[in-house]
Amino acid sequence: MKRIKIIIQFLGTNYSGWQIQPEQKTVQGEVTEAIFQALGERVDLQSSGRTDAGVHALAMPAHFDTNTKINSGNIYKAINAYLPEDIKVLSSEEVKEDFHARFDVVEKTYEYHFYASNVRLPYIDMTSARISTPFDYETAKSVCEYFIGIHDFVGFCSAGNQTATTIRNIRKIGLKKEGEKYVLSVTGDGFLYNMVRIIAGTIIEVGQGKIKAQDLPSIIESKDRARAGKTAEPRGLVLKNVKYK
């Protein structure tokens, strides 16, 4: 028996998120089935975390145990043969038997992609959220720094959050312009349920003038979900990177 770590990239558009659910097409379901087809084993596939319906991943780590004789570095190729076009495994490697894709995470980076337009932009719409204009980029950018550091983010998570503590450390956050779209990048030791989407929604509302920039510190301190912005829609969110100890 060996433990294998894989890195998965997927376009989440057509999936009901990561976690296996009855009657739903999920990423965990598709990859687990592809592993069964490739290796002949029903494995317990554990990822770095769950993603919601419609959310994407550039590099989501996951692990499983197997008795296969296929070379560890080639397992991803065998799995890919059974995966649809919108889910692929980028690599596979043997890891220590106590490695855990979720519990050993020390840092995650998400990006939130969006564009401000009164018209849908078909070329970028699959992986970006459309927001209404006007949107003031400089004002939105100016509030990012308030999120940095250790805060109780209980006001920035949705009902259903199941973590023991709501204190998280945001190490880096930045907003940049890339062609027609804006990209918010957030790096932290971990995130609460919907936390990145609520941070994105809040920063977007600052840019739209719905939330005042100078109110941000007190909104974070208030721990009041009602004072933060709306949860930004899932299509703009992508898990970019996960680091382990």
Place this chain on the structure above:
Amino acid sequence: MKRIKIIIQFLGTNYSGWQIQPEQKTVQGEVTEAIFQALGERVDLQSSGRTDAGVHALAMPAHFDTNTKINSGNIYKAINAYLPEDIKVLSSEEVKEDFHARFDVVEKTYEYHFYASNVRLPYIDMTSARISTPFDYETAKSVCEYFIGIHDFVGFCSAGNQTATTIRNIRKIGLKKEGEKYVLSVTGDGFLYNMVRIIAGTIIEVGQGKIKAQDLPSIIESKDRARAGKTAEPRGLVLKNVKYK
């Protein structure tokens, strides 16, 4: 009667290119039909040029004549109501009656997006071509400058090119890295049939070591299609910008 210029953005994945063809889903066909639904008129919609099946556009200009009483600046909204999600009109304006979306073009910019990987990358695959590794970015980048200026590009067009002359002026060309992908940007006074895709294919083969960088000047001078690279696949190509006199 007034002449209206519109700017169209589309994801070309599901279309047999721009031009109306029997039994095919085309961008010209969809937009012409949407104009008919919105304005009640069958118009002759002329774009800046034809795009092949699978090619995208960020901003493709087109014009048509209409007797509609809808305010020119609002016509695009009426049309969008009848367009599918992967084609949208970004703006509409009245132009002089002798404006022509194709004949008045003075400059076009295309981008070619690609990534080098042995695995499909689902997050970027819809609008980027996958090429095989290894790919040496610096070497590929180094040959871009050879294309600049006025050349006879007859060796860089496909059979079926219908232009009077095969001499074209490339004003700007550059290759940059954006995250996981490479973006080749080419600006010129016009392009022959498949010219950007053949230039992209050639630069890609230089990066892959299939064509030697130092051979590029003689390949261009030879006017021999067989010495240039393969025509890169359509999904990576996007019409970015068109300028008029």
